[in-house]
Amino acid sequence: MNGFIGKTATAIFFAGGSMMVAGGCYGYKDLVDPCYPDRYDYAARQNVKQCFGPQVQNGHILDQTIWNYDFEPGTANLTEGGKAHLTYLARRRPVVDTTVFLQVAHDISYDPAAPDKYSAERNELDNKRTKAIQDYLSAETAGRSVAFNIVRHDPAEVGQSAVSVNRSVVGMQAGAQGTLMRGASGGGAGGGGSGVTPQATGR
Numbered sequence: 001m002n003g004f005i006g007k008t009a010t011a012i013f014f015a016g017g018s019m020m021v022a023g024g025c026y027g028y029k030d031l032v033d034p035c036y037p038d039r040y041d042y043a044a045r046q047n048v049k050q051c052f053g054p055q056v057q058n059g060h061i062l063d064q065t066i067w068n069y070d071f072e073p074g075t076a077n078l079t080e081g082g083k084a085h086l087t088y089l090a091r092r093r094p095v096v097d098t099t100v101f102l103q104v105a106h107d108i109s110y111d112p113a114a115p116d117k118y119s120a121e122r123n124e125l126d127n128k129r130t131k132a133i134q135d136y137l138s139a140e141t142a143g144r145s146v147a148f149n150i151v152r153h154d155p156a157e158v159g160q161s162a163v164s165v166n167r168s169v170v171g172m173q174a175g176a177q178g179t180l181m182r183g184a185s186g187g188g189a190g191g192g193g194s195g196v197t198p199q200a201t202g203r
Contacts, residue, residue, distance in 0.1 A: 062158055064089060065101040066133060073107045076128035078136060086133065090140045098147060100137070102130060104154045126152055 033039065070082030078086070089100060105125040110118045130150045137148045 060097075061101060061153075062155060064097060064099065065103055065153070065155065066129075067103045067157065068105060068107045071107075071129060071132075074125070076125065076132045078132055083136060086136050087140055090137055090146070096141075096146055099149050099151060100133060102126065102133065102150055102152050104152055105129070 066082060066085065070079055070085055071077060072079060086100075090096060105122045108118070108121055108125060130152070133150055134148060137146070
């Protein structure tokens with residue numbers, strides 16, 4: 001039995017050697033992936049970035065958007081909030097994004113008997129609001145030579161109902177529980193005490 005095993009091992013050894021001679025010499029890095037696990041970590045990061053990148057870009061565009069509520073209803077007059085938003089955009093660091101988006105006007109009345117009038121009035125109001133934005137940004141960045149490009153778009157306003165959030169907060173606070181511990185106290189030979197553990201429920 002031992003002779004058979006020894007002969008088999010010798011045969012395998014010489015067979016492997018002859019294969020290496022015929023096929024060339026191989027080192028450790030020729031038989032394994034020398035970039036493991038970096039190669040696969042990089043591929044995983046790229047997959048995450050491909051999904052995360054568009055979300056970041058969409059969020060940035062919405063942050064660069066001047067909404068209907070940044071104007072007085074039905075006019076091109078900027079509210080104080082609208083001016084503050086434009087000032088924030090004009091001071092963005094490390095560099096100002098010169099593309100500012102304007103939500104198309106939805107705060108004008110619609111007459112079913114005259115749909116063309118509605119679109120014409122909305123286009124006129126959008127033009128006035130575009131000029132109002134340009135004028136304010138030019139005044140805000142005077143001396144810095146920043147040229148802004150106003151692009152109209154019509155995104156849905158992003159938000160979440162505060163009702164569900166309020167319920168979560170109230171439920172969290174109402175469900176908090178605590179325990180007040182007071183250890184046993186003892187006196188001399190004639191006195192003693194016992195532990196009291198009242199339950200307290202509160203915020």
